[in-house]
Amino acid sequence: GAGVSQSPSNKVTEKGKDVELRCDPISGHTALYWYRQSLGQGLEFLIYFQGNSAPDKSGLPSDRFSAERTGGSVSTLTIQRTQQEDSAVYLCASSLLGGARNTEAFFGQGTRLTVV
Amino acid sequence: QQQVKQSPQSLIVQKGGIPIINCAYENTAFDYFPWYQQFPGKGPALLIAIRPDVSEKKEGRFTISFNKSAKQFSLHIMDSQPGDSATYFCAAPTNTGGFKTIFGAGTRLFVKA
Numbered sequence: 427g428a429g430v431s432q433s434p435s436n437k438v439t440e441k442g443k444d445v446e447l448r449c450d451p452i453s454g455h456t457a458l459y460w461y462r463q464s465l466g467q468g469l470e471f472l473i474y475f476q477g478n479s480a481p482d483k484s485g486l487p488s489d490r491f492s493a494e495r496t497g498g499s500v501s502t503l504t505i506q507r508t509q510q511e512d513s514a515v516y517l518c519a520s521s522l523l524g525g526a527r528n529t530e531a532f533f534g535q536g537t538r539l540t541v542v
Numbered sequence: 543q544q545q546v547k548q549s550p551q552s553l554i555v556q557k558g559g560i561p562i563i564n565c566a567y568e569n570t571a572f573d574y575f576p577w578y579q580q581f582p583g584k585g586p587a588l589l590i591a592i593r594p595d596v597s598e599k600k601e602g603r604f605t606i607s608f609n610k611s612a613k614q615f616s617l618h619i620m621d622s623q624p625g626d627s628a629t630y631f632c633a634a635p636t637n638t639g640g641f642k643t644i645f646g647a648g649t650r651l652f653v654k655a
Contacts, residue, residue: 430585459643461645468645468646468647469631469648471643471645519585531576531588531633531643532587533585533586
């Protein structure tokens with residue numbers, strides 16, 4: 427596809443269960459971001475992948491959160507032992523360049539996670 | 543953690559008015575200043591961006607004004623329309639703890655018909 431694709435678009439899970447959220451970035455984009463957006467709130471940075479460099483995990487809120495990016499393309503955000511406060515929209519974005527040469531970030535539609 | 547401070551949090555204007563949204567940044571190494579627009583249920587999308595070698599950039603009804611000495615940049619929407627009602631985010635790259643893009647808290651704009 428032409429844009430950033432995220433799946434699933436909606437996920438309802440029980441408290442304590444693990445969830446995996448997937449992001450397919452635009453082909454050729456070296457930078458990939460995960461952000462979290464709570465209802466009516468701003469964008470909270472979670473993690474950033476840039477090429478083959480070690481990811482910047484400084485925004486992950488706890489050790490229950492992890493992410494990987496395989497082959498420099500698809501990324502998966504995993505939340506273990508989900509809590510109700512994890513309920514939010516998780517947004518993925520990719521950009522052609524990153525680091526000091528920042529360029530436009532293209533966002534996916536997001537995954538709306540609801541923990542019940 | 544370096545920040546991008548955005549104001550106001552919300553804004554209501556009449557159709558045809560000129561809403562102005564402001565952002566202040568800290569890191570003088572920033573060299574790319576975008577504004578993103580987000581409609582409900584959608585991801586943010588780039589609206590307009592500026593590099594610090596110019597003080598103003600216009601694209602249609604949208605203008606960015608950039609004040610390098612004050613470390614501020616603002617978005618102006620000329621002849622605002624109800625369809626402009628959305629949340630607007632400013633953003634800037636930071637090199638603290640590694641390069642990444644950080645966003646302002648967002649401004650909810652409502653344009654009355």
